[in-house]
Amino acid sequence: MLMSNASRPAKLHYMANGFRVLSPGDHVLCAVTGERIALDALRYWSVARQEAYATAEAATRTLAPA
Template sequence: MLMSNTKRPAKLHYMANGFRVLSTGDHVLCAVSGAAIALDDLRYWDVAEQHPFATAELASEAMAPR
């Protein structure tokens, strides 16, 4: 039986210049907004905290020094 990756979140390992798929899926959830981000559209993440972000603005806000 083939498993569909549609509507299933992926588990990723985020690295400085890309990410590695640990568990297949078609999206990840933004750490700030909770919005689904298609893997093809994923551009922003925090390597240290291993969190994805939907937009550059959300990533900047989340990673700003406190």
């Protein structure tokens, strides 16, 4: 039976200039908001934390000093 990647979260390894797909899927979840992010729309992530962010504001909230 073939498995579809639709509606399945991907597992990624985030690198400085991109990411590598470890487990196929069509989206990841924002670490701050829980929002689904399509892989082709993913623009913000943390290499150190290995997390994805839906927006620049979400990334800034997480990465800003307390």
